[in-house]
Amino acid sequence: MAITAKQVKELRDKTQAGMMDAKKALVEADGDMDKAIDVLRERGLVKAAKKSGNIAAEGLAEIAIDGNTAAIVEVNAETDFVASNDKFQNFVTAVAKTIAANKPADLDAALALDLDGETIDAAAKSLTAVIGEKISVRRFAIVSKEDGDVFGQYLHNGGQIATLVTLKGGDEETAKDVAMHIAAINPKYLDRDQVPADELKHETELFTEETKNEGKPEKIIPRIVEGRVNKWLSEISLVDQEFVKDSDKTVGEYVASKGATIKSFDRFEVGEGIEKKANDFAAEVAQQQGK
Missing domain, CATH: 3.30.479.20 (Elongation factor Ts, dimerisation domain)
Known part of the structure; x- marks a missing residue:
């Protein structure tokens, strides 16, 4: 399928990947944004994937x-x-x-x-x-x-x-x-046990491909992947995240210290997951002026 400049821009905004890398990933994924992100991740080209969806409403x-x-x-x-x-x-x-x-x-x-x-x-x-x-x-x-x-x-x-x-x-x-921590950091799950098995499997496969593509020795790949999976789990699980008011503790440790x-x-x-209609301001002005 034909890949549009808008799709490339959206993928770049989400991943900070280069323009040609983003376009190639979209072509390979047949325009599927999530698959294109996975392609970039496998190649180690994702620099800063955004956590939330479109915030518009x-x-x-x-x-x-x-x-x-x-x-x-x-x-x-x-x-x-x-x-x-x-x-x-x-x-x-x-x-x-x-x-x-x-x-x-x-x-x-x-x-x-x-x-x-x-x-x-x-x-x-x-x-x-x-x-x-x-x-x-x-x-x-x-x-x-x-x-x-x-x-x-x-x-x-x-x-x-x-x-x-x-x-x-x-x-x-x-x-x-x-x-307040949750507002700032936006955890996805309460703890690791809540992470669905299929999501864990998917991420593990991605980390494995990414590590292989980095040329790491075969015998140490499982250990590297395990470390990356654990880091990912600590980032999405509330109790394992570094507490924003005291980075020496996880949220779980902070709460436990308070007997809870x-x-x-x-x-x-507000508006997460809703995609707002993109307005062309110049076109609107021209339309209002009867051009």
């Missing part, structure tokens, strides 16, 4: 706690200006509180909940009419804890990132420290 994430129940929600709008709108902020807060109090089973059930005399869905549509932008409740998660557990929450940049942590034991200060263990965590980053 605007809005806010929020957390509400109701006794032993917490809700983390994301509400989207079309532009970042809306995030500073009082009416929008109040709506997001109200939605989070309502979801925490009622624990709906899914998004449809959440949208049907009563919010000051109308459903959340109707309230979103009413706010859309007032603000002039489409307002939508995108997702939520509900977390329950035991009486001896502790919730920790953190909102970064006013709600562009929201993190919620549940500790067994410990205190709110410790839980908030962990929540981590039971769960959730992290919402």
Whole structure:
């Protein structure tokens, strides 16, 4: 298939690989972005793969706690200006509180909940009419804890990132420290045991090919691969990551020093995974001028 300049740029942005290397990888992968990244990784050409997907949609994430129940929600709008709108902020807060109090089973059930005399869905549509932008409740998660557990929450940049942590034991200060770490470092899993077997196998195969392509002696390749797999696991597993406030400890060690263990965590980053339509500003101006 024909490879476009846009695809090459996207791959370069994700991997920092050279232009020709990126193009060759895309050709070899028949345009599949994930496969092209794997090709570059096998050849040792990935310099800085980005962790998250496309961040495009605007809005806010929020957390509400109701006794032993917490809700983390994301509400989207079309532009970042809306995030500073009082009416929008109040709506997001109200939605989070309502979801925490009622624990709906899914998004449809959440949208049907009563919010000051109308459903959340109707309230979103009413706010859309007032603000002039489409307002939508995108997702939520509900977390329950035991009486001896502790919730920790953190909102970064006013709600562009929201993190919620549940500790067994410990205190709110410790839980908030962990929540701040999660906002900054973005772990993928709680611990190594949560990493799916197929993902572990895939990464091991990639590290093996990468090591072979470096020309390392055959007899030491397994040991090198094992070391690289362990390093990768320590980077994606929360409890194994270096704690941002004390790099001499892992997150797991820090929490243990406070008499606690981590039971769960959730992290919402506004717009993650949503690809925003790319606008050609020059074309828009020309169109408005009738050219």
